[in-house]
Amino acid sequence: MKTLKKSWLLLLAPFLIWAFTQEENNGYKIGETVKSFTLKNTIDDKMVSLDDYKDKEGVIVIFTCNHCPYAKAYEDRIIALAKAHASDFPVVAISSNDQDSYPEDGPEAMKKQAKEKSYPFPYLFDETQEQAKLFGATKTPHVYLLKREGKKFNVAYIGAIDDNYQDASKVKKHYLEDAIKALKSNQKPSPAETKAIGCSIKWKKQ
């Protein structure tokens, strides 16, 4: 009986390992279809849905926030991106940070920041943090470039905007711009994923 129990454990082991590793890798993968979402735009309190962008080539979804120095460092670059790609790949910014621990990231503060800098893109508040979880966003800024295929939006690129957060003039690799260029010439972005340091998304206390 004892050996039988042990062999069961052995059989279970690969599954347990799989289940354990799954935890770290959840969220949309490259090529996966993003479920449509509707969130409130803190700028004008109107609802914005992914379905509103069905006449575009795709959408640049950026998880960002007010307080994070990396998000701040990229703010002007995100504004420039949004202006440059308003007609083909518009920017949709989402903040998912817990407003209880970080009031500076709450909807009122978001509205203020967006108005001060005249954001040319919606700044959505993901109050339930559901979108951050579905996307698998872990930090700010965290970019998801979506390509529209028919009525679906599929993930084409995940990661950083470029390779130098400190100095925009010293950027050598424009990861996101290159990914957009690739999509516009019907190619797959390469790299399709990049990593960058960011502030962790501030999850609600359970």
Place this chain on the structure above:
Amino acid sequence: MTKSILSILLLFILGLQQGTTPKVIHTTELNTLITPLDKKVHVINFWATWCRPCIEELPDFEAIHQELDKKAKVSLISLDPASKAESHVGPFLKKKEITADSYLLDEVDFDAWIPIVDSSWSGALPATLIIFPSGKKVFHEGKYSKEELEGIILKGKH
């Protein structure tokens, strides 16, 4: 003679003042840090002065450094800009009374070195890599409590 004694003294005082300034390193030194050759458990914590959860857990890493120094070696790697190593990070570590080995990684092309630390690291801070003498590695993105750190270092539990 007096001159040389004076200059030695001056160097000594400067040394004391700069004792907490992190050593600015690059990918090569990072590689050395994450491939230790001794018999200690190496605890490598990535943090930044602007990262609130990182600052909250710093005292726990310092406590591990002081209490388990025979068994574990703690290295703190700041990801603040290199220009702030002396003006910002050093004074900050001094204020927090951190004596563990401290570095500042001066590499902005994150995609080039994050995967070297761990393939599962998305880049969010804080993050900690623990390396056992056997070569086994435990990587964690997020905060650690002192109890969790002790558990991993002493019993290999994670």
